[in-house]
Amino acid sequence: MRKLVLAAATLAALSATPALAQSDPDKSFDGPRAGVILGYDRVQPGQVPNSSIDDSNSASGLTYGGDVGYDHQTNSGWVFGVEGEVTGSTAKVTNNPSAAGALGYGRVKAGRDLYAGARIGYAVTPHTLIYGKGGYTHQRLDLVASDGTTETGQHFNLDGWRAGVGLEQSLGGKAYAKVEYRYSNYGKARLEYPSGGNTDNFSVDTDRHQLVAGVGVRF
16 A cells, blocks of 8 residues: 555656646746847937027937847746947938037037946746846047137047837747837037047037847857
């Protein structure tokens, strides 16, 4: 009788093991990742009081670059992560360099952008993640300006914040694809001189809108 009971208990335990394994969530959004991004980029002056510059004066183009990050997915489907980006842009304004109408800086081309931030999301299916993100962004604007006699090339470094929303889709294995909308606002800037010197920070109001797509892999 004892052997019969032991055999029955063993069979029950073996039968339960696959069910327990199947109850573990498929953590498609867990671990380190790296990818590339490409998309639409628009830089424009913000709407500030007593300004003669409106948001029709903008620079549009393509943003491109790469990102890295690390995500932790909980058993309940929430995803918490940190990430960083390095991107460039083709966005530029080719107005007369002696006129400050476009962006308020003269003739401008968007340079490199550095971003560091965090994101939080929820896996609405085992392979589909929706998320929000936010963090710090440091943007360079390459400038050609003129005093009416001499043209000079310099650049501005702008400090600001970024917020965005996105959707990420696991493609099977370790690959993924994503789409994002991001808004950035830069409130501080400093002018960098060719000699290496720079001005103190001063207040600006510059907006940035981006719609990007990306692909990557997890490790």
